Amino acid sequence: MPNNLKEYDALVVGSGPNGFAAAITLQQQGLRTLLIEGAETIGGGMRTKPLTLPGFQHDVCSAIHPMAMASPFFASLPLAAFGLSFTYAKYEAAHPLIGQETAFLQRDIYQTASSLGVDRQTYLDLIEPVSQHWEALAKDTLGPLHFPENPLLLAQFGIKALLPAGRLAQRFKTPQGRALWAGMAAHGIQPLSNYTTSAIAMVLLGVGHRYGWPIPVGGSQAIADALAAYYKSLGGEIQTDTWVHDIRALPKHKILLLDLTPKQLLNMQGLELSESYKRQLSRYRQGMGIFKVDWALSEPVPFKDARCQHAGTVHLGNTFEEIAENEYRTAQGQLVKYPYVLFAQQSNFDPSRAPLGQHTGWAYCHVPNGSTADRREAIENQIERFAPGFKDTIRAAATMNTREVEAYNPNYVGGDINGGVMDIHQLYTRPTWSFTPYRTSNNHVYIASSATPPGGGVHGMCGFHAAKTALKDHYPNLSTI
Structure with a gap:
């Protein structure tokens, strides 16, 4: 003591x-x-x-x-x-789709919006105010309830942010716009039908354009x-x-x-x-937990869309509908075949993470709170859908279920990060x-x-x-x- x-x-x-x-x-x-x-x-x-092999930092x-x-x-x-110090990827995040073009979050808001085709103006109307006015919004959102310093700005944000992500997803017409939105909202670790799930998507997208997603x-x-x-x-x-x-x-x-x-x-x-x-x-009340995997890889992840190798984070869950369904089922206590996976590949941008020519992989999926099920295979199968041959690059892996996550950090009750x-x-x-x-x-x-x-x-x-x-x-x- x-x-x-x-x-x-x-x-x-x-x-x-x-x-x-x-x-x-x-x-x-x-x-x-x-x-x-x-x-x-x-x-x-x-x-x-060094969770896997010597020289690999996870x-x-x-x-x-x-x-x-x-x-x-x-x-x-x-x-x-x-x-x-921080380093940055070319793309803050990527969201590949099966049989469709990949969606990307880029630092430049206008490039991101234009890449979404007919959803360009919808995206700008939703995210540009957050990006442009983040410092003012932060004063009224990143703290306890209080009388806002910028009431009109907060009201404009809150009217949208309090809605379920599924409601705002209806504004997007393209699979890419809906998928990009779903991947961001799912960071909230709750069903996308819940109120307030739009808030985290708006913030992550807005600050991504304002500051990037630093590594x-x-x-x-x-x-x-x-x-x-x-x-x-x-x-x-x-x-x-x-x-x-x-x-x-x-x-x-x-x-x-x-x-x-x-x-x-x-x-x-x-x-x-x-x-x-x-x-x-x-x-x-606690939320869903996570199951996490770290990999030592022999080479970069062989994504079908090679541009995904230039993204710091890759959201793997396919369409909005698939992500929404699987997040809902997980929250109901089920284990789904293709869980929504957050995948990061830091060694692509920070070579200190792995020996020369080799790489690290970092991922987790959501699971019912307290679940001890081993989801490594499900996570790797999800990655394989978008990066065939991924499993062949694996040299070693380390996993953590919800109990192990909580044992590592007791603040993560039942794996709830x-x-x-x-x-x-x-x-x-x-x-x-x-x-x-x-x-x-x-x-x-x-x-x-x-x-x-x-x-x-x-x-x-x-x-x-x-x-x-x-x-x-x-x-x-x-x-x-």
């Missing part, structure tokens, strides 16, 4: 992006802080390890980072000065390492290999911020939470119905994980807002950020 002889203004438990965001925000204000991590290494969902969880540059918190940090050089661990270096430069302290089960064993502190899920809060000793608050936490389903009932009212969801019933304890607004993703905004709330409550003279 940490040195109990020292005293801190604030302790932060969990070194994922939100834990670092909370710790950095507090340390920037001159507080004495300690960041505590249970695992032997920092990073949470930002870790890179991102254990997050891989491509659409929100890295779009996050107001990350954008405010001098991370480049602390070793972080961290050296792996996702590079983000964590840069955050740690900057945090330490401010005087912050980090303690790893320290699982916290009882907060009474921690050093003396004034406030405690937990980058943890409701499930973990309920199991932690010494928090002194009220019974009513604990009942609210117990009603928190979004920290709880982000449907209309839990988009902003997470983990409880409150305008200040970062507060718990103990006025010295705050929750700073993706179980708070704005939810899952490598952006740090949950931890940033939790820290701002704690500063306002306990250090109002410092709460100027």
Whole structure:
């Protein structure tokens, strides 16, 4: 455990992006802080390890980072000065179709729109306002419910964003437009018939045009390492290999911020939470889980459409109708033949990931929460539909089912990497119905994980807002950020 002889203004438990965001925000204000991590290494969902063969570096969880540059918190940090650099693919994302032309998300919004033919204006009407006004939108969307700074802009966005992705898909006439939309919306890990599923598609497309989808050089661990270096430069302290089960064993502190899920809060000793608050936490709902595969490959993936090799991310699910049906069935607890697969090929753009001439592959599909079914064959069969001969390039593979995903990072309950389903009932009212969801019933304890607004993703905004709330409550003279 940490040195109990020292005293801190604030302790932060969990070194994922939100834990670092909370710790950095507090340390920037001159507080004495300690960041505590249970695992032997920092990073949470930002870790890179040799999971298959020597020389192959695989991102254990997050891989491509659409929100890295779009996050107001990350954008405010001098991370480049602390070793972080990004590379970019020619195409941010590709969506191949069987018997049809591939759809591509390109940095240039007009090239993307024009490639969709008759859907050009539909695409621009939907996505161009997000791309053009993202900084203003981010202030009103990447945080808790509040009176908006830009009410008209937010209303224009929200009218569309709150709709089911299936509803807005009806505006697209081409298979490419509908498929591109489906692949983006499915990042939300819920049926496309759910309200609010249009929001994530609009954001991912909009920020893709604004900032691209960055690939961290050296792996996702590079983000964590840069955050740690900057945090330490401010005087912050980090303690790893320290699982916290009882907060009474921690050093003396004034406030405690937990980058943890409701499930973990309920199991932690010494928090002194009220019974009513604990009942609210117990009603928190998890979303679908994931099954993940990493591959060491002898050569680039042999996509039928060779242009897909120039995309950082490839969405594999074929048509809108196929993706929508399979996501719905998965949410109902079924295992589908051809699951929607998110595939990344970082080594095509960052040669440090694999030995010369060889490559890495990274993919996951959605599964029922807590499922222990082995979906490697289903994922590889889905890839083979669009890249015949893929299996022949495999030298080695490593898999993780939902239990193993949760064991790796307890925040991923049942394999749920979004920290709880982000449907209309839990988009902003997470983990409880409150305008200040970062507060718990103990006025010295705050929750700073993706179980708070704005939810899952490598952006740090949950931890940033939790820290701002704690500063306002306990250090109002410092709460100027």
